[in-house]
Amino acid sequence: MEGIVIRGLGGLYTVLSQGETFDCRGRGGLKRNRNILYVGDRVEFENGAIEEILPRRNVLPRPPVANLDRLGIVIARSDPLPNLYTVDKLAVISEHCGVKPFLVFNKSDLDDPLNVSSVYSSLGYSCFPVCARTGEGVEELRSYLMGKITAFAGLSGVGKSTLLNAIAPDLVRETGEISRKLQRGKHTTRAVELFPFGDGFLADTPGFSELEFGPCGLIDRSLLAGYFPEFEPYLTECFFRDCAHGREKDCAVRRAVEEGKIPRSRYENYLRMYEEIGPLRPWETEK
Ligand SMILES: Nc1nc2c(ncn2[C@@H]2O[C@H](COP(=O)(O)OP(=O)(O)OP(=O)(O)O)[C@@H](O)[C@H]2O)c(=O)[nH]1
Ligand SMILES: [Mg+2]
Ligand SMILES: [Zn+2]
Helix, strand or coil: CEEEEEEEEEEEEEEECEEEEEEEEEEHHHHHHCCCCCCEEEEEEEEHHHHHHHCCEEEEECCCEEEECCCEEEEEEECCCCCHHHHHEEEEEEHCCCCEEEEEECCCCCCCCCHHHHHHCCCCCCEEECCCCCCEHHHHHHHHHHHEEEEHHHHHHHCCHHHHHHHHHHHCCCCHHHHHHHCCCCCCCCEEEEECCCCCCEEEECECHHHCCCCCCCCCCCHHHCCCCCHHHHHCCCCCCCCCCCCCCCCCCHHHHCCCCCCCCHHHHHHHHHHCCCCCCHHHHHH
């Protein structure tokens, strides 16, 4: 039978197939071939054993999920305050994996002290200001998600689970809010989980703190600038063809930053990622 992995915990997977769920384990053969199973994987399974992973369209290492159409980067205007470095990193990783990122500015009922929406609305990413608590703006977002496979990612507490509840009330997820009422302390999503939504799926993912978020994986740093869509018009204008857009002479990207055409925070985060990635050592490029 064929199905899609919607949950995985401790080697036990839930596979959805024709409206029914099945508890499965990965067959030994999968492990031997170092095939890690991801939520979102389409698989062949039989008698509670996953035999085969069907070819993936893409796989996002963080949050770990396969076969996405889009990644929704969720930012709260405050509580917690946005961390633009993690936002930009998520966007870069998503672009690198061939998943289209978009932005959700949640908690529109709160102040926006860092004025983050102004940074991102000019970049060419779709942006959705919403209030998951009141449902404001959720309808526009819902139509954008129809028929697609979308995961929500972002810092812990930005409201990803609350947002999922607002989009699809019949799925009701536990959120920080609900469990506070039950006096069980703050609930936080622990694992990636996929929910059927119309013809598509929505994935809730555990939030991360800035510290947990490692470097940009094995992205070749010469590709990095290409993952900043707003740099695109300037990339061919630099004096050096292999310009890294740092201190090089006549860098068109740096000029665009100085002229206010590229947000300074995006440029600074580009430089920071560039440094962080470092040149790839030979053994890191081996498949
Ligand atoms: N003021 C306000 N609070 C919100 C809004 N949306 C969510 N919250 C609150 O933010 C807190 C965290 O919400 P969650 O949905 O659990 O956040 P999360 O992103 O799923 O967190 P993790 O599962 O830890 O990653 C809860 O107390 C929510 O009630 C909103 O639009 N406005
Ligand atoms: Mg959550
Ligand atoms: Zn340059």
